[in-house]
Amino acid sequence: MKRILIILVFLSFFTILIFDVPKYNELNNISVIDKITIKCRDNYYDINMREVTLLRKDNGITFRYDYYKNKIKNINKIKENNLDKYHKVFYYDKIKSIDTNCSNVDDFKKIFNNNINIKRIKS
Amino acid sequence: MNVNRSVSDVKSELTINGSKDCFIEDIDTNYSLINKRIVKDLCCVDLNIGRYSKTKIKVLYVSSIADIRLVNNICNRLNNINIDAIIDSSYLKNSLEDENNLFPTIIETERPDKSCMALLEGKALILVDNSPYVLILPNLFFDFFHTPDDYYQKAINTSFIRIIRLIAFIISIFLPGFFIAVTTRNYNLVPINVLLIFKAGRAFVPFSAFIEAMFMIISFEILKESDLRMSHAASSSISILGGLILGDAAVAAGIVSPIMIIIIAISSIAGLIFPSQELVNTIRIYKIIALIMSSLFGIYGLIMSFLTLTYNIFDTRIFGYKYLDYDKNELLDSFFKYNTKIKKRNSHLTNNKIRGKYK
Known part of the structure; x- marks a missing residue:
């Protein structure tokens, strides 16, 4: 038993050193974002995020959508949760599509996912 | 006055096929149940352990199959036990297995057929008077994934x-x-x-x-x-x-x-x-x-x-045997069962490797 505990401590130490362990968040506290609208303005980006929540009702499963707005200057910092006003942690890794009027769509693919669906919209 | 119960059905390790009798608290009856199935080369070492109980203990093995060093090792450890009484076979486990091992290395069974299968693999049995459970040792990792039913089916x-x-x-x-x-x-x-x-x-x-x-x-x-x-x-x-x-x-x-x-x-x-x-x-x-x-x-x-x-x-x-060790014969009867023409034993447990020809 002692050897097992020593091995666990040893592995834990190296795991913390080598790997970036994801932050702890309960599912209740995160908002799963499935769609983002990014509008390029003069010197900032207008972000509109859509959170999806599954609801069980008597007639089956439905989805509820909530919208959150944000304005940022540097698109690379979109994933940093500076939305303290909403008291939520936004989870961006399940985004399915981005609606945008910007030209730099390659940047969006680098930030989110290379396979993400990008749709052009008017300003 | 006979205070023993009669041989009854197995309560815990149920199987679909195979025998249904189980061990009881009388050591001589338990020995007979094994001797009925294995007649040749079945050897027995008799011991008495417990200062107050003087519990009868039998260490069984098949002389032409089992490694005599294993049996001697077991008997030495049993003889070194200095305890007031042995009420059940589990009492012996503390002396025979390493307490620091989380995985169990000794198995208890109330089935005579499972015990005899273990004897034929080169393992030893410990019968304890007043206990319906027989100890089989050494028990290796793959043994926990096997039941007697496995050998009665395709x-x-x-x-x-x-x-x-x-x-x-x-x-x-x-x-x-x-x-x-x-x-x-x-x-x-x-x-x-x-x-x-x-x-x-x-x-x-x-x-x-x-x-x-x-x-x-x-x-x-x-x-x-x-x-x-x-x-x-x-x-x-x-x-x-x-x-x-x-x-x-x-x-x-x-x-x-x-x-x-x-x-x-x-x-x-x-x-x-x-x-x-x-x-x-x-x-x-x-x-x-x-x-x-x-x-x-x-x-x-x-x-x-x-x-x-x-x-x-x-x-x-x-007892010096690795819990999980590479042996080709053992691997053919591990997480899957592969039928070979000549059935062989685990080469780490015994030198008498050939069990017999099945085809």
């Missing part, structure tokens, strides 16, 4: 069932930890629809996933223990009460989520597939280790607990 059926047992072993240890990792740190491991279902299920639960899982595991263990100790009449009431409270009422009250009940129930039931209570206890310990490591480090914690489990399995030894 190889393909046996292989399928053994793979199911292996899957049950993995599920029972790692499923709760995997769920905790996925719902607290590593959301990217599941598709979005599954993540949303988990989120919907836990919407009104006030506790963290780890606390919820520990609550369910402890509740399940309390239910299992009370079901074991109560009489048959009361145990059905306890099962219904536990199922209603743990299932329906707890979910309706929003204390636990339905998905957590499913996860813990599947992992607990998967652990009960093994007849050895010692292995079930080991699985429970590793389940909790995996749970704690997953909540601390996510999927990396789960991998760490897997590495620790693997290390423990490979590091365990019993």
Whole structure:
């Protein structure tokens, strides 16, 4: 038993050193974002995020959508949760599509996912 | 006056085919049940252990198969026991196995056919007077995935069932930890629809996933223990009460989520597939280790607990034999059963490798 505990401590130490362990968040506290609208303005980006929540009702499963707005200057910092006003942690890794009027769509693919669906919209 | 009960049906290690008789508390009857099946070369070492009980103990082995060093090793350890009384065969386990090993290395059985199969593999048996359980040693890792039924069926059926047992072993240890990792740190491991279902299920639960899982595991263990100790009449009431409270009422009250009940129930039931209570206890310990490591480090914690489990399995030894060792004959009868023309024994346990020709 002692050897097992020593091995666990040893592995834990190296795991913390080598790997970036994801932050702890309960599912209740995160908002799963499935769609983002990014509008390029003069010197900032207008972000509109859509959170999806599954609801069980008597007639089956439905989805509820909530919208959150944000304005940022540097698109690379979109994933940093500076939305303290909403008291939520936004989870961006399940985004399915981005609606945008910007030209730099390659940047969006680098930030989110290379396979993400990008749709052009008017300003 | 004869105070012994008669030979009855097996209570715990049930099988579909095979004999149904079981050992009783009388050592001479138990010896007869074995001698009835193995007539040639069956040797016995008689001992008396216990200052007050002078309990009769028999160490059985087949002289042409078993390694005499194993038998001598066992007898030496038994002779060194200085105890007031031996009430049951489990008392001997403390002296024969290493307490630091989490995995059980000695198996108890009440089946004569399983005991005789072990003798023919080169293992030794310890019969203890006043105990209906016989000790088989050394017990290796693959032996926990085998039942007597495996040798009464076709190889393909046996292989399928053994793979199911292996899957049950993995599920029972790692499923709760995997769920905790996925719902607290590593959301990217599941598709979005599954993540949303988990989120919907836990919407009104006030506790963290780890606390919820520990609550369910402890509740399940309390239910299992009370079901074991109560009489048959009361145990059905306890099962219904536990199922209603743990299932329906707890979910309706929003204390636990339905998905957590499913996860813990599947992992607990998967652990009960093994007849050895010692292995079930080991699985429970590793389940909790995996749970704690997953909540601390996510999927990396789960991998760490897997590495620790693997290390423990490979590091365990019993009487100098490795718990998990490479042997071609043993591998052909491990997680699957492969029928060969000439059946052979584990070369680490015995020099008499040829069992016989079956075709």
